[in-house]
Amino acid sequence: MDLPTSMQSSSKPPLAVLGALCLFLSTIEYLIPKPLPFIRIGLANIPIMLAIDLFSFKSYILLVILKVVGQAIITGSLFSYVFLFSLGGTFASALGMYVLRKAIGKQNISFIGIGIIGALLSNSLQILLAWIFIFGPSAQFIAPPMLLLGLVTGLLLGIFCESFAKQSQWYQHELEALHRAGS
Amino acid sequence: MNWRHYTVLDREQRSAFSLRFFSSYDLFVSGMLCIFPLVFSPHLYFRAFLLFYFYLFAWIQGKRASLLIATLVSSSIVVFNLLVPYGKVLIKIGEFPLTQGAFLAGLEKAITLEGLIMLSKATIRSDLQLPGTFGALVAQSFKIFEELLAKKKNIDYRDPIGSIDRLLIELASDSPEKPEWAAPVRNKGERMIGRIILVLQTLIIWILLFISKYSK
Numbered sequence: 001m002d003l004p005t006s007m008q009s010s011s012k013p014p015l016a017v018l019g020a021l022c023l024f025l026s027t028i029e030y031l032i033p034k035p036l037p038f039i040r041i042g043l044a045n046i047p048i049m050l051a052i053d054l055f056s057f058k059s060y061i062l063l064v065i066l067k068v069v070g071q072a073i074i075t076g077s078l079f080s081y082v083f084l085f086s087l088g089g090t091f092a093s094a095l096g097m098y099v100l101r102k103a104i105g106k107q108n109i110s111f112i113g114i115g116i117i118g119a120l121l122s123n124s125l126q127i128l129l130a131w132i133f134i135f136g137p138s139a140q141f142i143a144p145p146m147l148l149l150g151l152v153t154g155l156l157l158g159i160f161c162e163s164f165a166k167q168s169q170w171y172q173h174e175l176e177a178l179h180r181a182g183s
Numbered sequence: 184m185n186w187r188h189y190t191v192l193d194r195e196q197r198s199a200f201s202l203r204f205f206s207s208y209d210l211f212v213s214g215m216l217c218i219f220p221l222v223f224s225p226h227l228y229f230r231a232f233l234l235f236y237f238y239l240f241a242w243i244q245g246k247r248a249s250l251l252i253a254t255l256v257s258s259s260i261v262v263f264n265l266l267v268p269y270g271k272v273l274i275k276i277g278e279f280p281l282t283q284g285a286f287l288a289g290l291e292k293a294i295t296l297e298g299l300i301m302l303s304k305a306t307i308r309s310d311l312q313l314p315g316t317f318g319a320l321v322a323q324s325f326k327i328f329e330e331l332l333a334k335k336k337n338i339d340y341r342d343p344i345g346s347i348d349r350l351l352i353e354l355a356s357d358s359p360e361k362p363e364w365a366a367p368v369r370n371k372g373e374r375m376i377g378r379i380i381l382v383l384q385t386l387i388i389w390i391l392l393f394i395s396k397y398s399k
Binding site for chain 2: 012013015017019021022023024062066070072073074076077078080081082083133134137139141160164167168169170171
């Protein structure tokens, strides 16, 4: 598929497009029933992972904040503990993934690797918050299934991102645009 | 103003009612002001009352709020708290004691958590516009998000990567349409009534907080 001429001059900023994709995936995730409000598959983390190689750290953090706030506005959880869980979990995983990818280099760690690390970081922080705010010491009982779930979802999201980054023309176009801007 | 229009209580009409009478900013401010009474009231029954009230207020605005899910989530919080016993033993199941302290702590957390969720549902609407550069980015993303929702049928679940890629290319090149909620406000009179309702609601909640705090 050839890119449209308007796309070649990037009529909409990729940050806003990825932000919208975060909101869309949050909506899909919101419709999936869950036993506890802060348990998430993490679909909206896909654009966050893809953004690591596309944006500066400042723009990346803007996208992370946009994801957390937008998700809270869509699901109506801005004033609740759910927002705190989302904020903590997203920031822990986003920072961990960004630092790892930049420090080790994208040749040495794939999206699958950072996906798993990100999910484990996110779930670990959420377990800690659940310990403090909701369950107390009983949080130890939810830790094993949550970490296992994180491992599985992180792996699946990582596989998806790895394939998307290789096949997507939109992603390749934005990467090239970034390189052109840098050179 | 045709009041009969609002007597049929299907979700879409209740949602339209919210859009006509309340601005998202007013709802947001009233929500902010109601956090304190909900979180810091010393009385559990007052928090339970607020939970029920915000559930009704969310329902009136056509928000999705399932009592079944709320009950399931609350029950799971209470059960997890009961796993670490403390306080007076209420009953023993086999060798395991169910204690009053753990039960009340679980109930308090469950009611507060669900109350905050209902408060958020009642007072946060997707047309909320935040200030500054970040607010502009959020607004732009929400505009593209609305386009994405309109084109969601183009996502093929048998070819997720290819179809999402085509959609992103399409979205990045289209010029954004203005969403319905971004149109200038024409119903200023109704919005004023909505603002008065929200001010009264917030005042009453704060008065009730003080009454419950200082009455024996």
